[in-house]
Amino acid sequence: MSRANSPDRDTVSEIAAALGRHIETNGLMVGDKMPSELSLAEQYGVSRTVIREAFRSLAALQMISLSPGKRASVSLSNGEPVARILEHSVRMDAVAIQDVYDVRRTVEARTATLAAIRRTDKEAENIAWHASQMKSLFHDPAAGMEHDIAFHHAIARASRNKVFEMMITSFEGITRETWPVGWRSRNSDAERLAMVDLHMDLASAISQRDAIRSAEIMSQHFDVSTRALLSAGIR
């Protein structure tokens, strides 16, 4: 078989695209195996080097997973590559932190709504538990942050929308970087406590299946957070 021709793009990219098409065309699903590197090399008339680099490209997007001895197998992204891209964009000053928070507010107001509608009892409990842990760990910001992040993630999961869940996952790294700033920028323990209580309220709204109030509280939470970051000089 010959390899493409048209806009003399990079050979590796072409092969990577072809391998993507291979998955599509053959209807491969998660866990299914790709052909061996050698057979693909022969099939496309390139060296194993090229096939391997193309594999790496797909693996970077977590479209396949590679492990020694085994054939490459189709897999599913957990959103981590998106997080990498986003964090890189922030570092390059192409994206402002405030932009990220605007997106988070928009998205999470919706996940709160959906969670209120779709949550299971167990999910509601889990969400409430993280909120209460935030409160108990009031004196331990680092631990509190982890529960905060887990809290938002749990809500996203309860929204039953994988795209939202993936997005929230993608924001975690940036959250982890900015959270301490927001925490410190609150001027008093009273303010910090109010923030924590907002989480308790949100958990209870979700628990009561109050979709509208859930979204309102989530939006309010982000209003406050956004201001806190702004006052700390984070644009």
Place this chain on the structure above:
Amino acid sequence: MSRANSPDRDTVSEIAAALGRHIETNGLMVGDKMPSELSLAEQYGVSRTVIREAFRSLAALQMISLSPGKRASVSLSNGEPVARILEHSVRMDAVAIQDVYDVRRTVEARTATLAAIRRTDKEAENIAWHASQMKSLFHDPAAGMEHDIAFHHAIARASRNKVFEMMITSFEGITRETWPVGWRSRNSDAERLAMVDLHMDLASAISQRDAIRSAEIMSQHFDVSTRALLSAGIR
């Protein structure tokens, strides 16, 4: 220099992470050059093969760009890798089209709001132009679709939030696949015309800087579209 140790992860991934850190640590910005493959190979005590595969990983995320003869240079993602991931997720049945549309509705209601607030006159004109083209090209769905996509993209750009813009870009591929289904699932030209007119209305709301109405129309648009896809059997 030695390379990591702990959870004996894949060598290439370790190096890729290290190269990411290199960008971070040295404060490299877009356009800045990475060290040569050979020097990195020596520095990390691995072969050029490993460095190249790590480079490919970063290049797949568009964190760097590679071209023959030139050193790898830091670059910025346009969201295309995210699109690949998303489309793959849909193909793997991990994400439902309806989920994507829920996200789009949520996100684009916000871009409409922001666009109404932040648009320049030129942007408003451009948005309106695409809407009017959709109307003129009523008889040519393929061309109409392209203007529809460009319309939404123009709104995202006018929102002045790169994250939103990147997201809308990421959805374009899926939109291109589902758009014709939505178009055909409308039962009459009257319905299709109503859909096009909704775009005209939205353009005018943005033009009038009516943020609230802009968001409402956008939401309404997605309500209708979502129903159209549902009635065509797309979950």
Place this chain on the structure above:
DNA sequence: TGCATAAACCTGTATGACAGGATAAGCTCG
């Protein structure tokens, strides 16, 4: 000093090799 030319450098791809890891085939023993 300005510019053309050559040298040095760098990436893209190919080839061959070899150390494990994984899997399938075969064999042994109950």
Place this chain on the structure above:
DNA sequence: CGAGCTTATCCTGTCATACAGGTTTATGCA
């Protein structure tokens, strides 16, 4: 005849080497 162990085979991960173009830097001439 079947279960379990062993071995042969296949495959991936990494390395070394080679060489054909691009690209950048240095050189030397006008």
